[in-house]
Structures are given as C-alpha cells and as structure tokens.
Amino acid sequence: METSLKWLDWAKRIQGIAQTGLAYAKDVYDKERYEQLRELSLEIMAEYTEVETGKLTQLFAGEQGYATPKADIRGVVIQDGKILLVREKEDGDWSLPGGWADLLLSPTEIAVKEVWEESGYEVKAKRLLAVMDNHKHNPPAPYHVYKMFIQCEITGGTAREGVETSAVRFFGRDELPNLSRSRNTEAQIGLMFDLLAHPERIPVID
Template identity: 60%
Template sequence: MEPKWLEWAKQLQSMAQAGLAYSKDIYDIERFEEIRKISIDIMAHHTEIDKTIIKDVFAGDTGYATPKVDIRAAVFKDQTILMVKEKSDGRWALPGGWADIGLSPGEVAAKEVKEESGLDVKPVRLLAVMDKKCHSHPPSAAHVYKIFIQCEIIGGRLQQGTETSAAAFFAETELPPLSAPRNTKDQIERMFTYLKHPQEPVYFD
C-alpha cells in the first residue's frame, strides 16, 4: 500500500484543485493555492524532485480532480498470456496504457494490443476494475483505476512496437520479470484464474 505521506499529498492536491476550480472568493482562492503549495512541498521533500516539475506533473491540472484510467488487455493463447517488453524499463507487462478520449475501454484495449504487439484482437469481457493503491504497485503520484479486459485474437502477427521491444506468450508458471508500475504478479495470476474459471465474477477494488 502507498505511504501515508503520499496519500495525504494527493488528498491535499485534490482538495486544492477542486477549490480552485469552483471558488469565487479571492481569500478562498488564496487558501487553496496555499494548500496546493503544501502538497507540492510534501512531494518535493519525500522525492527530491524539483518543485517546478512536481507542479507541472502532479499539481498542474484544472477542474475537478478525478482518477486516471489505465486499461490492460488479457489475451490468451492455449494456456499462455500475451505480454510485451517495455522499452522504458526492460520489463514485461500486459499490453495497455492510458484511456484515450473518444475511445471506449474495449477500443483502447484493442488499439494498445495492436500498437504494442502487432496482433489484431476484439474485446470480449471485462475481467477486473482495480484501484492501483489497493495493490502492490510502487507508489504513484496519480490516483489510478486499472481496467482489465479479455480480448480474443482475430489476426495480425507478433512484432515489437514503438514503446515495446518484444511481444510473447507466457505460461503462468514461467512469467518474465514484470514491470511493477504496470502490473503485479497477483494481477497476472488473477487473469489466469479467469482463463481456468470463465464464470468467475468481475473483480473490483
């Protein structure tokens, strides 16, 4: 689970962002600006990242603060699952990425699989909606919901993508080194549970 200081910093940033979006009183706006500054100070103190970068990345949004959405595709072949090797860290993950404006979750899953592995797929089933903070990912400045969608192969061939250096299928007992910010061992194992037990209900939280 994420450390308390990160939880507090994100809560303060969320309150400040909402307050700045809806407040009209100049004194309230000043207070929310100060709350946002405190959230930036907390992040800077614990991460040693420059405050300007933190402000742009962590505290630069406007409007009501909402979680980001990360969509991952579970693509099975026989008793194996598709994974892609990320160029950014050299580790493996389910194909996926941030949700795109204008695309449904299923469309995002299919797009990411094509871009990262070369395979054409169709989304067939929602498997899980997980709050990233409830799982053993490294701490993240963003509050993220992760959506896992099962997809079926309809064409294409395996190849690397712009952000991936390889794509391959792995058995549950032979998983490669995982990209922990993107997926955990427990999450991959849960995907295999759906392969073995198709009637398993959708997982959430």
C-alpha cells in the same frame, strides 16, 4: 494503509483538495491558497518518490475540475496457456499492453488500440475481467488509478515492437519475467489466469 505510506495518502488528498478548489473557487486569494496547496503536495511527492518535481508539475498541471481517479486500461490476451506481455522502454520491465484512457474512446476501444500499438496484434475485446484500485494493489504512485483488465482475442497481426515497447512475448504462469509493477503485479497477472480458467468469477471488482 501502512504507517510508512500515510504521507502518500495525505499528499494525494492535498492534491485533490487543491485541484477541486481551483476548479470552483471564485476569489483570487482562495485560488492562490489552493495553488500553494498544490505546490506543497508536489513537494511531498517529489521528496518521497523517484519522480522529479518538474515531471510531477507537468503531470498535474493539466488536471482540472473535480479530482477523480484516472483510468488505466489493460488488454489481457491468453493463448495456448500463455499471456501476452510487452517490455516497456521506460523501465525495461514487462506489462500487459495498455495505458491511460483516451477521451472519446470506450474502454474496449482503448484495449484494442493499446494492444495493437504496443504488440502489433489485432484483437477483439470480449469482456471485462476486473476493475482494481491501484491504491490497494500496486506500489505507491502519485495518481489514484482504477485499472480495468479486459480480455481480448487475437484476430490478426504479428508481433512487433511499438513506440513505447521494445519486445513482445507470451509467457506461461510459472515463467513470468520482471514485471513493471506500477502497471501490473504478479498477483494481478495470476488473477487473470484464474479468471479465464473460472469464468463464473468474472468480473472481479476491488
């Protein structure tokens, strides 16, 4: 990891130690110390990211049990040589349809649901393309995330905006718009084109 980003790695580790400690500690004083560690990690993240302390607290307050990476599921639809992207209302940039994994749903079920909710297209999940560690491939973020990219095939529906999206379009590899890089990078989108052109490489895990 670059020296300039070591602070984020340290903050995540502190957060993980605190969360795991709170899950298993029995002594009230130990719990107080783990709460202090959690607050310290949030202060560090808020100081060096654009996420406010209040939002960070809200994000991590519900995290319980042994600290483990979150799962982000992305539906990959390529049709006539172009890839389906949606514009995120949150930042105005574009991403593959997707989001956090939901309880009681499998990765393929989540991919199908997210594509429908964010683009208006009904799809069938076909196969796993890649599992990528955001710690290695995406800009700094509070969470450690495993991103799953799942190929989907359109079976119905029409393009429409969603609750979290403001536009739906297909883009060629050489005409990509500004991407929401915390969700997907130019390299990841390029990899999706490559994997579908060379299925013998599937899946990629990194």
